[in-house]
Amino acid sequence: MATGTLIHTKRKLPPCSAACPAHVNVQGYVSLIQRGKFREAVELIRKDMLFPAICGRVCFSPCEDACARVNLDQAVAIRALKRIVADIEREHGQVKPEPIPKTRTEKVAIIGAGPAGLTVAYELAKLGYPVTVFERMPEPGGMARYCIPDFRLEKFVVANEIAYIKDIGVEIKTGIEFGKDITLESLWNKGYKAVFVAIGMQLSRKMNVPGEDLEGVVHVLEFLRAVSLGQHVDVGERVAVIGGGNSAIDAARTAKRLGAREVMILYRRTRNEMPALPHEIEAAEGEEIKFHFLVAPKRIIGENGKVKAIGCIRMRLGEPDASGRRRPMPISFSEHQYEVDSIIPAIGQISERSCIPTELLDEKSRRGLIPVDPITMEARIPGVFAGGDIVTGPASIIQAVGAGKQAAVSIHRYLTGQDLKAGREEVEETTWVKDWESLGKKSRRYEAPIQKPRLSFEEVESFLEETKRKAMFEAFRCLGCGPCSECLAGVDLCEGDKAVVDESRCTGCNTCAIVCPFGAIEKNENEVAQVSEELCKGCGICAAHCPERAITMQRLTDENILSCALTALRRGDLP
Amino acid sequence: MSSGKPRIVCFMCNWVFCNETESAIHQEHQIPFDVNTVRVMCIGRIDPVVVLETFERGADGILLIGCTPPDCHFVEGNLHAEHVVKLLKKLLALTGLEPERLELRWSFPIEEVKFIQILTDFAAQIQKFGVSPLAGERPDEKVLLNVSAAKNATADFRLRVLTGREKELTENMNVYGEKISQEEFNALIDEIVKAEFIRHKIHLLTRQKPLSVKKLAVIIHMKPALVLRHIVDMRRKGMIALDRVEETTPLYRALEVQ
Numbered sequence: 001m002a003t004g005t006l007i008h009t010k011r012k013l014p015p016c017s018a019a020c021p022a023h024v025n026v027q028g029y030v031s032l033i034q035r036g037k038f039r040e041a042v043e044l045i046r047k048d049m050l051f052p053a054i055c056g057r058v059c060f061s062p063c064e065d066a067c068a069r070v071n072l073d074q075a076v077a078i079r080a081l082k083r084i085v086a087d088i089e090r091e092h093g094q095v096k097p098e099p100i101p102k103t104r105t106e107k108v109a110i111i112g113a114g115p116a117g118l119t120v121a122y123e124l125a126k127l128g129y130p131v132t133v134f135e136r137m138p139e140p141g142g143m144a145r146y147c148i149p150d151f152r153l154e155k156f157v158v159a160n161e162i163a164y165i166k167d168i169g170v171e172i173k174t175g176i177e178f179g180k181d182i183t184l185e186s187l188w189n190k191g192y193k194a195v196f197v198a199i200g201m202q203l204s205r206k207m208n209v210p211g212e213d214l215e216g217v218v219h220v221l222e223f224l225r226a227v228s229l230g231q232h233v234d235v236g237e238r239v240a241v242i243g244g245g246n247s248a249i250d251a252a253r254t255a256k257r258l259g260a261r262e263v264m265i266l267y268r269r270t271r272n273e274m275p276a277l278p279h280e281i282e283a284a285e286g287e288e289i290k291f292h293f294l295v296a297p298k299r300i301i302g303e304n305g306k307v308k309a310i311g312c313i314r315m316r317l318g319e320p321d322a323s324g325r326r327r328p329m330p331i332s333f334s335e336h337q338y339e340v341d342s343i344i345p346a347i348g349q350i351s352e353r354s355c356i357p358t359e360l361l362d363e364k365s366r367r368g369l370i371p372v373d374p375i376t377m378e379a380r381i382p383g384v385f386a387g388g389d390i391v392t393g394p395a396s397i398i399q400a401v402g403a404g405k406q407a408a409v410s411i412h413r414y415l416t417g418q419d420l421k422a423g424r425e426e427v428e429e430t431t432w433v434k435d436w437e438s439l440g441k442k443s444r445r446y447e448a449p450i451q452k453p454r455l456s457f458e459e460v461e462s463f464l465e466e467t468k469r470k471a472m473f474e475a476f477r478c479l480g481c482g483p484c485s486e487c488l489a490g491v492d493l494c495e496g497d498k499a500v501v502d503e504s505r506c507t508g509c510n511t512c513a514i515v516c517p518f519g520a521i522e523k524n525e526n527e528v529a530q531v532s533e534e535l536c537k538g539c540g541i542c543a544a545h546c547p548e549r550a551i552t553m554q555r556l557t558d559e560n561i562l563s564c565a566l567t568a569l570r571r572g573d574l575p
Numbered sequence: 576m577s578s579g580k581p582r583i584v585c586f587m588c589n590w591v592f593c594n595e596t597e598s599a600i601h602q603e604h605q606i607p608f609d610v611n612t613v614r615v616m617c618i619g620r621i622d623p624v625v626v627l628e629t630f631e632r633g634a635d636g637i638l639l640i641g642c643t644p645p646d647c648h649f650v651e652g653n654l655h656a657e658h659v660v661k662l663l664k665k666l667l668a669l670t671g672l673e674p675e676r677l678e679l680r681w682s683f684p685i686e687e688v689k690f691i692q693i694l695t696d697f698a699a700q701i702q703k704f705g706v707s708p709l710a711g712e713r714p715d716e717k718v719l720l721n722v723s724a725a726k727n728a729t730a731d732f733r734l735r736v737l738t739g740r741e742k743e744l745t746e747n748m749n750v751y752g753e754k755i756s757q758e759e760f761n762a763l764i765d766e767i768v769k770a771e772f773i774r775h776k777i778h779l780l781t782r783q784k785p786l787s788v789k790k791l792a793v794i795i796h797m798k799p800a801l802v803l804r805h806i807v808d809m810r811r812k813g814m815i816a817l818d819r820v821e822e823t824t825p826l827y828r829a830l831e832v833q
Contacts, residue, residue, distance in 0.1 A: 034684065035589075035590060035592075469685050472684055472685050476642075479650070480649075497616065511739040514740055517651055517652065518650070539617040539619065539620060539648075540616055541617060541619040543622065544619060544620050545655070547731075547732040547733075548732065549735075556620070561613060561620075561622075568584050568611030569582055569611065569634055
């Protein structure tokens with residue numbers, strides 16, 4: 001494969017990549033999947049984002065929400081494609097990456113081995129910094145490891161992704177607690193030049209209702225973490241989960257798997273306002289989890305120190321609040337009870353204030369957030385950066401990755417003495433498609449790959465072949481609506497090929513503008529065709545149609561094609 | 576085809592060419608002849624001139640393989656290829672080469688079995704026609720002249736504009752607000768293909784030596800009046816000029832077009 005550098009530069013991205021907080025080159029890897037280059041596709045994802053298998057499972061996929069194919073039928077199943085390529089790579093035997101040599105001397109400490117921390121570690125390791133990640137829990141992975149239940153994200157998947165980052169030479173020290181075993185002081189003393197704080201939100205928010213300290217009340221993070229750690233958790237027969245977020249759904253589904261006969265979710269607004277992902281809600285419904293909407297807990301009734309029932313009142317929706325959702329208002333004299341054995345409040349998360357140095361904390365923040373510069377991720381102490389949930393409040397893996405990438409740029413600039421803010425690249429969404437009506441594409445919907453039956457003797461290889469085929473079909477649904485994706489999918493051929501107009505021969509007949517699928521050609525003020533560097537994808541259709549043959553391709557010219565054809569002919573002559 | 580193998584050039588879209596296709600091609604026993612593949616970014620990239628020149632140099636058959644519509648990495652490159660192939664088949668019919676020596680087929684990257692089927696079917700089709708009259712040391716001069724004329728015609732403005740704009744003209748309206756139906760367009764292009772072919776043939780003939788209308792009419796089996804009409808058009812376009820008048824007969828000579 002040729003290694004020529006691409007001729008053009010690009011700041012504009014297709015809608016999917018622009019919507020992704022980590023700006024993963026979606027169009028690029030989908031193109032690679034079209035050509036059946038699965039391994040290259042995973043490598044392309046890893047360039048921007050370390051967790052293809054994790055995000056392929058649990059990402060909330062803003063890329064799919066932005067996908068322009070919805071104008072025709074349905075978004076491309078980007079998340080499923082990502083998962084498929086990551087799984088194919090693993091099943092075929094992942095190649096162990098080479099350690100990246102440490103070319104720099106400035107040590108960087110990262111506190112918290114969650115998605116944000118690991119991303120910073122990865123990005124800085126790529127630049128040659130010696131990076132150490134400190135983690136309190138016995139295993140790295142953060143919320144993805146401990147608070148997403150196995151049925152959504154299996155532990156070995158997380159372990160596999162983290163093995164990759166260890167292999168490239170990032171040191172991860174587990175069992176070390178920030179604020180206790182290490183402090184900012186001790187890190188500076190040990191010679192660390194920069195610190196990235198990504199400790200996340202590790203505590204569940206309390207409901208502040210009477211009876212919350214009774215036996216049988218387990219807060220959501222503590223509950224999920226205990227189950228992840230394999231501890232014995234007895235939830236009894238009937239479980240009430242309070243809240244409408246993803247962790248509430250996770251807790252409810254986990255409780256069901258622990259043997260609870262009846263699991264209900266109590267949420268104070270309606271289904272439309274639930275922050276949980278729609279397909280997660282549907283999955284919970286499929287598992288016969290009951291939803292009680294417009295209900296808020298008022299008190300917990302105990303008997304002999306154990307939970308017996310939860311007393312609730314009904315709510316109605318009032319005016320929209322600051323978050324844009326309609327505020328629930330209590331209805332008086334509507335108190336009622338649900339008999340339950342345990343209660344899992346899942347109404348939000350807060351940080352562990354005790355371990356955060358007071359200078360870093362936002363005093364006004366009730367949740368204990370660390371305020372940072374929104375662009376550079378710089379905290380109030382020079383050399384200290386923060387990102388992830390501890391800055392934004394509970395968010396998603398991909399948002400943490402996005403923050404981590406920004407922070408890594410800042411840390412690199414800080415350590416090399418550059419301006420932190422100058423020339424930070426803003427991405428812009430762009431697509432060449434102006435009129436969806438005239439695109440002439442037939443509607444074709446997503447066909448889910450065949451589910452591999454668990455516990456079957458079906459041959460793995462043929463299953464993979466079938467999945468690959470489905471993935472390639474699905475990838476072909478991508479319209480490639482952004483500019484050239486730099487996927488390097490055709491680079492052995494195109495090398496960033498571009499059309500060039502011989503201005504002396506162009507008569508301004510406009511045929512090229514008509515045939516160009518991407519609207520990349522327009523006549524300029526001299527009535528001469530002009531090719532937009534940004535939009536041209538190097539297909540060469542204009543060159544094949546130019547009536548004056550004034551357009552040539554930079555690399556794959558007609559002469560090249562002809563000489564290839566003639567060489568092929570001569571080869572046929574040989575005995 | 577002296578060795579019994581047809582000399583086939585297969586132009587392929589880069590996007591139907593995946594690892595599976597490649598290994599299928601290299602497994603020789605699957606394909607009864609050598610596949611000489613030329614990859615291009617999109618099958619719509621194929622310039623008609625390149626196809627005709629390949630025929631001119633003695634190819635027995637040319638196969639174009641693109642992505643099955645509606646999938647095309649470049650939106651509708653495969654439809655552009657369809658227009659070009661339609662034009663080329665019309666021209667080939669005039670040259671004396673069988674139009675079936677050129678085919679456009681659809682494939683999909685992972686369907687190697689179908690891909691091999693396409694190749695074997697095409698090889699069988701070419702085997703029926705036998706070796707190209709242009710192959711070997713001594714090509715058939717008449718056919719060669721025709722193919723060269725056709726090639727020059729596709730290099731010229733008129734046919735290229737029409738194929739490029741076929742979709743626009745038949746689906747939308749032209750600048751005068753007229754809509755041309757597909758049938759009208761086909762009739763139009765048939766007529767223009769014939770005219771352009773004849774003109775370029777006259778151009779090639781008169782390039783060798785100055786010729787009179789009568790002589791030309793005999794060579795290309797056409798009524799002298801029609802030949803004269805073409806000559807008038809060609810003079811206007813600067814393709815041909817009066818060389819000299821012999822007795823009362825004017826002789827014409829081709830001008831080099833840049």
